[in-house]
Amino acid sequence: MIRLQNIHKSYITGTNKLHVLKGIDLHIKEGELVSIMGSSGSGKSTLLNILGLLDNHDEGVYVLNNEEIKSMSETKAAKLRNNLLGFVFQSFNLISFKNAMENVALPLYYQKVSRKKRNSLAIEYLDKMGLKEWAHHMPNELSGGQKQRVAIARAMITQPKIILADEPTGALDSATSIEVMDLLREINQSGITVIIVTHENDIAHMTDRIINLKDGVIESIVENNKINHTESVKIPLQE
Amino acid sequence: MFDRDKWQEIFSTIRKNKTRTILTGFSVATGIFMLIFLLGAGRGLRNGMTSVFAQDATNSMQIFGGRTTKAYKGTPEGKRIQMVNDDFLNLKKSIQKIDAISAMSYIPGAETISYKNNFGNFNVSPVHDTYKEIKNFDIIKGRFLNQKDLDEHRKVVAIQDEVKKVLFPKETALNKYININNIKFKVIGVFHQSSFDDNSREIYIPITVAQKIFNNNDHIRRISFTLNDVSVEESQKIERQITYKMADRHNFSKEDKNALWIQNNIENSQTFAGLFSAIEMFVWIIGIFTIVLGVIGVFNIMMIVVRERTKEIGIRKAIGASPGSVVGLILMEAIFITAASGYIGLIAGVGLLEAINQFDIIEKVYAPAAIYFLDPQVDLGIAIGATIVLVITGALAGFFPARKAAAIRPIEALRDE
Numbered sequence: 001m002i003r004l005q006n007i008h009k010s011y012i013t014g015t016n017k018l019h020v021l022k023g024i025d026l027h028i029k030e031g032e033l034v035s036i037m038g039s040s041g042s043g044k045s046t047l048l049n050i051l052g053l054l055d056n057h058d059e060g061v062y063v064l065n066n067e068e069i070k071s072m073s074e075t076k077a078a079k080l081r082n083n084l085l086g087f088v089f090q091s092f093n094l095i096s097f098k099n100a101m102e103n104v105a106l107p108l109y110y111q112k113v114s115r116k117k118r119n120s121l122a123i124e125y126l127d128k129m130g131l132k133e134w135a136h137h138m139p140n141e142l143s144g145g146q147k148q149r150v151a152i153a154r155a156m157i158t159q160p161k162i163i164l165a166d167e168p169t170g171a172l173d174s175a176t177s178i179e180v181m182d183l184l185r186e187i188n189q190s191g192i193t194v195i196i197v198t199h200e201n202d203i204a205h206m207t208d209r210i211i212n213l214k215d216g217v218i219e220s221i222v223e224n225n226k227i228n229h230t231e232s233v234k235i236p237l238q239e
Numbered sequence: 240m241f242d243r244d245k246w247q248e249i250f251s252t253i254r255k256n257k258t259r260t261i262l263t264g265f266s267v268a269t270g271i272f273m274l275i276f277l278l279g280a281g282r283g284l285r286n287g288m289t290s291v292f293a294q295d296a297t298n299s300m301q302i303f304g305g306r307t308t309k310a311y312k313g314t315p316e317g318k319r320i321q322m323v324n325d326d327f328l329n330l331k332k333s334i335q336k337i338d339a340i341s342a343m344s345y346i347p348g349a350e351t352i353s354y355k356n357n358f359g360n361f362n363v364s365p366v367h368d369t370y371k372e373i374k375n376f377d378i379i380k381g382r383f384l385n386q387k388d389l390d391e392h393r394k395v396v397a398i399q400d401e402v403k404k405v406l407f408p409k410e411t412a413l414n415k416y417i418n419i420n421n422i423k424f425k426v427i428g429v430f431h432q433s434s435f436d437d438n439s440r441e442i443y444i445p446i447t448v449a450q451k452i453f454n455n456n457d458h459i460r461r462i463s464f465t466l467n468d469v470s471v472e473e474s475q476k477i478e479r480q481i482t483y484k485m486a487d488r489h490n491f492s493k494e495d496k497n498a499l500w501i502q503n504n505i506e507n508s509q510t511f512a513g514l515f516s517a518i519e520m521f522v523w524i525i526g527i528f529t530i531v532l533g534v535i536g537v538f539n540i541m542m543i544v545v546r547e548r549t550k551e552i553g554i555r556k557a558i559g560a561s562p563g564s565v566v567g568l569i570l571m572e573a574i575f576i577t578a579a580s581g582y583i584g585l586i587a588g589v590g591l592l593e594a595i596n597q598f599d600i601i602e603k604v605y606a607p608a609a610i611y612f613l614d615p616q617v618d619l620g621i622a623i624g625a626t627i628v629l630v631i632t633g634a635l636a637g638f639f640p641a642r643k644a645a646a647i648r649p650i651e652a653l654r655d656e
């Protein structure tokens with residue numbers, strides 16, 4: 001589903017050049033539940049943004065769903081994001097003047113689904129998240145956990161192949177974090193690839209595979225509690 | 240553009256951000272309101288002034304006898320030039336472009352006019368029947384003098400509505416006899432004339448009758464005539480032609496500017512037209528300025544809106560909004576707000592003009608000014624033109640902010656502060 005080879009990414013701020021990703025090689029198969037860990041500033045979000053087509057990589061090869069991602073138009077990227085990917089963010093990123101249902105329905109607006117149909121679908125997804133009664137509430141009337149579940153419903157409504165979650169539990173207490181993780185695991189069990197960036201060990205251990213980032217390179221990959229070193233998981237581009 | 244869903248999305252945004260929308264709309268609404276109101280008021284002023292100053296047809300001229308200021312062929316200066324019927328007949332024959340021509344004499348002595356116990360002092364003007372084509376008045380009842388009245392020396396009279404009010408406060412005037420210097424004249428018509436002299440109270444009788452029974456001579460006080468489509472230059476040529484002719488007939492110098500007074504309304508109306516165009520232009524400039532300010536207001540607010548909505552736009556892009564759709568969202572909102580608030584301003588402006596017209600507001604506020612203000616209207620073309628300009632400027636005002644919004648990268652918008 002996702003294949004990265006020698007991905008580099010630098011940020012240029014003023015005269016400084018900050019080399020954030022220094023050659024990432026990674027293969028994530030369809031239906032995997034993967035977490036990315038690492039200390040603050042190690043480049044986790046940067047990597048996730050590249051995976052999510054929210055940012056471009058400078059160097060290397062990125063193949064997403066059998067399609068090589070090179071510099072592409074924003075319109076094409078938007079379409080791919082809309083069809084293939086779903087995002088869950090630490091700070092929820094709901095639109096404040098839209099109610100829960102409208103927030104969930106919004107991705108379908110960009111797929112030109114009729115208003116009636118997308119609203120009823122949104123209610124259906126909110127129901128799956130146990131939030132049917134909250135459909136007409138504004139985001140500021142919801143708790144953190146509820147907001148995150150609305151955001152997950154929004155990510156799910158387009159039936160994406162991949163869910164990318166950047167610290168989805170970062171703003172939640174531990175009990176709520178477990179609930180959200182259970183939800184993401186459930187989603188994963190329905191066949192969707194889920195990639196979670198997290199700080200927290202216990203969250204990471206709820207996933208199939210932990211990718212440890214350090215200073216812009218993959219330090220290690222922990223699989224079912226077994227440690228593999230980076231070198232051993234270099235994957236050829238052709239399978 | 241006419242995608243219903245798109246509009247619903249825009250409306251829901253507008254509805255949920257009312258303050259912003261109202262603030263944006265207000266500046267545009269005031270702009271267009273000012274433009275429409277000023278244009279209408281300018282037009283009203285023009286109509287009013289025209290109706291007041293154009294009581295004489297704008298293609299007319301009037302000649303009065305004056306006093307010479309130059310000695311000529313043995314006659315010392317200061318001679319009074321008295322026009323007579325022959326002058327009238329001569330001009331009538333010799334000036335080809337003349338359309339209608341009428342002389343006016345006068346009656347000596349106090350002009351006390353009475354009917355039964357009602358009386359008043361009115362201005363009695365003996366004229367030809369053709370005078371109605373030179374002076375713009377509306378016949379309300381009956382008719383004006385005609386050829387037969389003049390030929391047969393009929394003692395008939397046409398009176399102004401103001402005169403009718405005094406002499407016939409409670410009855411009809413037509414076919415009644417009024418006394419003019421103790422001679423009975425039959426009322427054949429009542430007319431209305433607009434004039435800048437509010438107290439004008441005119442009475443017209445056949446000039447032939449006046450010369451016979453009041454003056455016993457063939458003196459005339461002035462000659463009025465209209466000309467068939469002549470340019471200002473031509474009218475000035477005719478003016479000179481008349482001076483030469485009359486100088487010949489009355490023995491005064493052609494260079495004497497005071498022997499004969501010629502009022503050239505063709506020239507005057509051109510001056511007025513120039514003045515009115517200047518006023519109208521001034522109004523346009525002010526109006527356009529206010530609209531430009533309104534548009535700058537929209538532009539500013541849309542820029543702020545884009546900054547405020549950076550995060551929202553980032554979210555929309557992350558979940559699949561293309562740059563095009565983001566441009567559309569901002570642009571349409573700008574266009575919609577300008578168009579809608581412009582429309583409100585338009586309605587308000589037209590409404591105020593209507594109200595002024597309907598309820599005679601100027602009359603109530605400051606009556607003497609009222610006659611200078613007539614039919615303050617904005618024509619449909621200007622209203623539609625203004626609306627189109629607004630939509631275009633709304634689009635322009637939204638364009639740069641929209642482009643800025645479209646260039647926002649989703650990560651930038653989503654980065655946690």
Ligand SMILES: Nc1ncnc2c1ncn2[C@@H]1O[C@H](COP(=O)(O)OP(=O)(O)OP(=O)(O)O)[C@@H](O)[C@H]1O
Nearest residue numbers: 011012013018020039040041042043044045046047
């Ligand atoms: N748009 C940007 N411009 C310049 N520098 C950036 C930009 N985004 C990230 N960085 C820098 O790149 C480095 C990696 O950032 P990134 O957000 O990927 O870290 P992270 O692993 O997600 O950290 P955290 O756990 O704190 O979220 C940081 O030093 C950060 O300051």
Ligand SMILES: [Mg+2]
Nearest residue numbers: 044045046166
């Ligand atoms: Mg991060």
